[in-house]
Amino acid sequence: MSLATSTQAAAPRLKKPSWKDPRLLVGILLVLASTAGVVALVGSADQTTEVFAVDEAIPLGTPVTAEDFAVVPVRLGDVEESYLPAADGIPDKAVATGLLRKGELVSRSDLGTADELDRKPVGLRVDDPLPSGTQAGSRVDVWSSMPDEQSGFKEPRQILSGAEISELTIDESVLGATRATEILVLVEDDDLSALLSARSNGAKIAVVLNPAAGS
Template sequence: MSVGTTAAAGARLKKPSWKDPRLLIGILLVLASVAGVVALVGAADQTTEAYAAREPIAVGEKLTTDKLHRVKVRLGDVEEHYLTPETGVGGGLVAVQRIGKDQLLPRESLGQPDALDRKPVAVTVEESLPAQAVPGSRVDVWVALPDTRNGFGQPTLLLPGAEVAQLTQGSTALGSSRSTVVMVLVQDDQMPKLLGAQANKAKISVVWNPGGASR
């Protein structure tokens, strides 16, 4: 082997110096990559506390902290749209939309009582309700007014697509048969007709509305 060849091989085998720019650039790239992964994992793991409902909260029901529990969630940029322990529960708030069990509380679902555009009214029905008629579902309310023959006239649709706020099992005065008290949400302009029908001892029937919308 010639002297020139030996010198060239020695140059190739020479250990890189800490001052070698290529080595420094490589170290910087590795550090930047590690820092990026750490930041990404940290951002993905950022959670915040928010309020969720212990049990379903009906429209018009007053909001108190004993009806809520805290959950850890990742809300990110939408955190401001939900109720959190950090912002607290304002006094006098009621639900203006139904909130299901363990659901987060959107701020738009809460308001003052005077902001309610629908109010719950109790309607007692004697017939069995379909299984689909549950809180949050929509029903049609039909009424048949008493006639002069001690019977009832032709039923008419009074409340199309009314939302069910709550269901309570009841019984007749003698306890001989079961009845159901259906809390339906009624708009102010519909209220006189419903209250008038109840005052006139009308027969009221509730029918599940699968379309879910008023007409």
């Protein structure tokens, strides 16, 4: 045999992959698994849940039904269980357990029954202008001055600390000469006696904004 012949050994031919080749099957499975994972990820990221949202501010203790809320689709992720699905509706005899602000989503803890409330709304008339920025949800200290035959009113004393305003209405006269504000403050049972006594005995009521109380 010549040298040329000996160096031209036949090169091995590449075989066409067979469907029975385990490497090919493993590769196909990996591609399919990767594709399925991407589809699942995109699908979960785009998943929304319809929940209730507050149309207009609702004070504590107000009875509510589904008609009082809007239904909006949102992505809640891990906190989905904390909110009330619109598909479940509003429980019978439900009331707001706190001030529900316009635009907020309704969580499960925002609704309860009347006998679960630990604070009660009490109406007060305030003749002096309220501090700038006071609104529903603001925290205020309430002061009262009892009537005094000699000097008009006694020295003011604080009867509530950090009370939450649940509703606020400004009442102006026709000519605009007088202006008073009607507020509902949320009061615990232990504080009701002092507040109701001041109100029923003609005390002058004043409120002082206390933003630190709500922090």
